[in-house]
Amino acid sequence: GESVGLHLxxxxxxxxxxxxxxxxxSNSASDYFIWYKQESGKGPQFIIDIRSNMDxxxxxxxTVLLNKTVKHLSLQIAATQPxxxxxxxxxxxxxxxxxxxxxxxxxx
Amino acid sequence: DAGVIQSxxxxxxxxxxxxxxxxxPISGHNSLFWYRQTMMRGLELLIYFNNNVPIDDSGMPExxxxxxxxxxxxxxxxxQPSEPxxxxxxxxxxxxxxxEAFFGQGTRLTVV
Numbered sequence: 566g567e568s569v570g571l572h573l574x575x576x577x578x579x580x581x582x583x584x585x586x587x588x589x590x591s592n593s594a595s596d597y598f599i600w601y602k603q604e605s606g607k608g609p610q611f612i613i614d615i616r617s618n619m620d621x622x623x624x625x626x627x628t629v630l631l632n633k634t635v636k637h638l639s640l641q642i643a644a645t646q647p648x649x650x651x652x653x654x655x656x657x658x659x660x661x662x663x664x665x666x667x668x669x670x671x672x673x
Numbered sequence: 674d675a676g677v678i679q680s681x682x683x684x685x686x687x688x689x690x691x692x693x694x695x696x697x698p699i700s701g702h703n704s705l706f707w708y709r710q711t712m713m714r715g716l717e718l719l720i721y722f723n724n725n726v727p728i729d730d731s732g733m734p735e736x737x738x739x740x741x742x743x744x745x746x747x748x749x750x751x752x753q754p755s756e757p758x759x760x761x762x763x764x765x766x767x768x769x770x771x772x773e774a775f776f777g778q779g780t781r782l783t784v785v
Binding site: 597599607608609610611614654656658662663664665666 | 677708715717718764766771772774775776777778
């Protein structure tokens with residue numbers, strides 16, 4: 566099977582700082598990765614995805630980096646806001662196996 | 674589209690009772706996933722369907738759990754008999770071709 570895991574269980578940042586959340590995956594055959602954000606009491610919500618033929622993808626205030634050599638991906642959030650406080654999951658195909666999540670706490 | 678719809682939102686049942694969770698995926702999506710989320714184990718994939726056919730049920734904990742997808746617009750996850758350790762939030766998600774999955778709001782199950 567596939568395991569997807571996160572390096573840090575909780576990340577605390579100041580409002581306005583940049584946040585970096587990391588994730589490792591085990592299956593080198595994974596070809597598609599997604600970052601999800603989950604707020605309390607809600608289901609995971611899509612943030613950004615990346616395919617294995619890319620090493621970087623940018624969205625609005627978010628960037629995902631993929632390093633296939635070490636099977637690692639990261640989510641960078643620029644100018645972190647209180648509304649970014651949530652648990653962040655990375656997921657890898659097939660069937661979107663999820664990591665254990667990282668809680669992001671933004672201090673005003 | 675209203676998104677993935679799950680029912681009920683909350684379920685409290687006694688140990689030994691049968692529990693049925695329901696999911697309506699987004700119209701046109703051909704993949705459906707059932708997940709269980711707990712503090713201890715995080716978000717676990719239980720089973721997923723592609724074109725109404727179960728593809729991988731290796732995450733189903735034991736025979737007490739069963740899932741069906743009789744048509745493209747409906748799926749159920751049944752626990753019989755339920756046990757306190759089954760208490761969790763159960764999510765259903767759907768996607769097109771196994772890409773970005775859209776999640777429902779979840780069913781919070783409490784077995785007492």
